[in-house]
Each structure stands twice: as C-alpha cells, then as structure tokens.
Amino acid sequence: MYHKHTYILKLLCISLCLNMLQAADTNTTIRIMPLGDSLTYDNTYADAVHPRPDGIRTGYRGYLWYMLKDANYTADFVGSQRAGYDVKPPIDPDHEGHMGMTSHEIAALIYDSLALYQPDIILLHAGTNDHTSTPSGVEAILNQINYYKSTSGKDVRVIVAQLMARRAPDARIDIFNKKLKELVYAHMLKGEHLQLVDMYHDASIPSSHYVDATHPDAYGYSRMAAVWFKALTSPYNPALRSYPGTVVSSTYIKDIVFDDAADTVTFTTEIPDTGITF
Amino acid sequence: MMKKIVISIVTLLLFAGCGIGNNDKADKEMVISQIYTLKKGDKIVKKDINATSVVKIRHTDKKEDIVVELVEGSATIVYKN
Numbered sequence A: 001m002y003h004k005h006t007y008i009l010k011l012l013c014i015s016l017c018l019n020m021l022q023a024a025d026t027n028t029t030i031r032i033m034p035l036g037d038s039l040t041y042d043n044t045y046a047d048a049v050h051p052r053p054d055g056i057r058t059g060y061r062g063y064l065w066y067m068l069k070d071a072n073y074t075a076d077f078v079g080s081q082r083a084g085y086d087v088k089p090p091i092d093p094d095h096e097g098h099m100g101m102t103s104h105e106i107a108a109l110i111y112d113s114l115a116l117y118q119p120d121i122i123l124l125h126a127g128t129n130d131h132t133s134t135p136s137g138v139e140a141i142l143n144q145i146n147y148y149k150s151t152s153g154k155d156v157r158v159i160v161a162q163l164m165a166r167r168a169p170d171a172r173i174d175i176f177n178k179k180l181k182e183l184v185y186a187h188m189l190k191g192e193h194l195q196l197v198d199m200y201h202d203a204s205i206p207s208s209h210y211v212d213a214t215h216p217d218a219y220g221y222s223r224m225a226a227v228w229f230k231a232l233t234s235p236y237n238p239a240l241r242s243y244p245g246t247v248v249s250s251t252y253i254k255d256i257v258f259d260d261a262a263d264t265v266t267f268t269t270e271i272p273d274t275g276i277t278f
Numbered sequence B: 001m002m003k004k005i006v007i008s009i010v011t012l013l014l015f016a017g018c019g020i021g022n023n024d025k026a027d028k029e030m031v032i033s034q035i036y037t038l039k040k041g042d043k044i045v046k047k048d049i050n051a052t053s054v055v056k057i058r059h060t061d062k063k064e065d066i067v068v069e070l071v072e073g074s075a076t077i078v079y080k081n
Helices: A002-028 A059-070 A103-117 A136-152 A171-188 A199-203 A218-233 A238-247 B002-018
Strands: A030-036 A075-077 A094-097 A121-125 A157-162 A194-198 A253-259 A264-270 B035-038 B043-046 B054-060 B066-072 B075-078
Touching (some): A030 A059, A030 A103, A059 A218, A121 A218, A157 A171, A157 A218, A194 A218, A238 A264
Parallel strands (some): A030 A075, A030 A121
Antiparallel strands (some): A253 A264, B054 B066
C-alpha cells in the first residue's frame, strides 16, 4: 500500500515538473517574425534563372539564429514562408520574406500571417522593391500591424530597419531612410512599441560583398544579422520612446537619441507657440 | 505677557514683509548652451513668438528632473510655483 502511494506520488511529481518545464519554455520563447522581401527570403537575381534549392537559403536569418543560440536567447522564428531547412547546424526556417514584393504588396497580405503566427517581435526590412523615396508602403505595413494589435489585444514590438545600401549609391534610399526615420518616430511618439535600426550605416556592407546590385553575399548577411542581434538583445524601454510625444508634438521634434542602457532619451525640438510644459 | 505677544506679532509681520517662507521662483531667461534642470510642471516659452527657438531636452526614465539646453533662439523658463 505504502509503495503504491509512493509510486503515485512520484508520478504526480514528475508530471508537475514536466508541466512546469513546458510553462517555463512557453514563457521564455520569443516568437520572432522576420518580415520583408528577397533580403529576408535570401533570393538573388541569379535565382530567377538558376534557382538554388529553398532548403539552403538562409540570408541573414541563419546567422541571426546561430547568434541567438550562442547567446542562449530562446527564439522561435515564425511566418508563412520556409527556407533554409536543409542547412547544418539546423536553423528555424520559418519567416515572412516575400521575394520581389513591394512594401504595399506585403502590407496587403500581412494581417493573416500575424493572426496565424502571433509574433512577439517583428524584424521589418521592406521597401527595397518600391524604387521610390517614399516609405508609404512601410506605413501601410505598420497600420496593418496596429490593426492586428487592436483586434487581437496582443502587443507586438516592431524593429524597423532603415534600408540597407545597394552596391552602387542610390539617392532614393537616402531620402527613403530619412523619411522612414521620421515616420517611425511619429508612430513611436504615439506610444507604439517601435524601434529603429540603421541597417544602411550599421551593417555597412562593402560594395565588394554583394552578389548583384541589391543582394549581399554571406558576409553581408552576417553584418545584417549582427544589427538585428544587437537590437534584439539590447535593453528596450518602451516608456522612453513615448516620452517626447507626451511633452511636444512630433512635428516639432528634429532629432531623438535613445540610450536604453542609461534609460535616457535626448531630443532636440522647436518650441511651439504654446510652449512646452513638462 | 502683552509685551511678548506684541514682539511675536511684529516679528511675524517683519518676516512676511521680507518674503521669508515664500518659495516662488521667478521666471528665468535662458542662455544659449547653458544647462537648466527643470521639474514636472515647469514650462518653457518662446520669447519671440515669430522666431524659431530650439531646445535640447534630456529625460531619464522614472526621474523627475529634466535637463534642458537652449540651442537656438530665445526662451524663458516659467517655473511651477
């Protein structure tokens, strides 16, 4: 009798421990959606003629996965697309990179993926195929993400990248990135959980590390991954991001610098006619 | 006894006349590149409504003090009293 009770008790303990482990895993795994175009999928102009197998295409996602693993960051890449499932060591091949698509086209389809895959964090690099200097398509994507947030009640942190450089200088990208920065700050000041990364300067891919006019080689993708990795693993304080918007309208703000490590935001602003009250 | 009361009243009146106990801070004209520490409720206004004035503001999360520097133009700090 005693042995039977002990046995049952042991079973209950093991079951409880397994449940706790599962709960811990659920709590700490961050669902990350790499969102964008061919730079997210890993597709080059040459793939249009002689396509590489999807199983070996990893782009920045592969390097980022390994960096996160090395840092014991428990991630789950999510999305409707799969590429890179044959590489060793294995990576999570799920993503939301749509080759050849403009940001407006991505905006048109993103809601369903958000509802299905429920990411905690989105890595957004879109607009390369827009061939314009206006980031209205990125704004359309952000609006879709906001719509998803309002309908699901789920908060999502979006890390938006200013476009990486092409092999040859492109003035449109400079203007696009400047406007994108203004756009992201305007949304941020409304309290949206956004973060901006400067893929153009921080990845700083030399022109010799491109396989065509737009797509980098393995080294270039590792540079992109390093920028995402830094953003994902650095301190992030959403309250800091909304503070400037609580004292002055975004239309007056000229520049903002966030220092999450010091919990500080420094911004330069014009004084409106009504003044600034702290 | 009466003398003590009279002395106390006169002393109080003197203090009141001298402004002791009054914590009101006067408005302060900002100087370019000088750093000012403000509190919640304080305000910055342009001196010339038709000119552009620019300030740099530093805020630390969960801290009440706000550090402000005038970068361009002219402005006045109106302290909350």
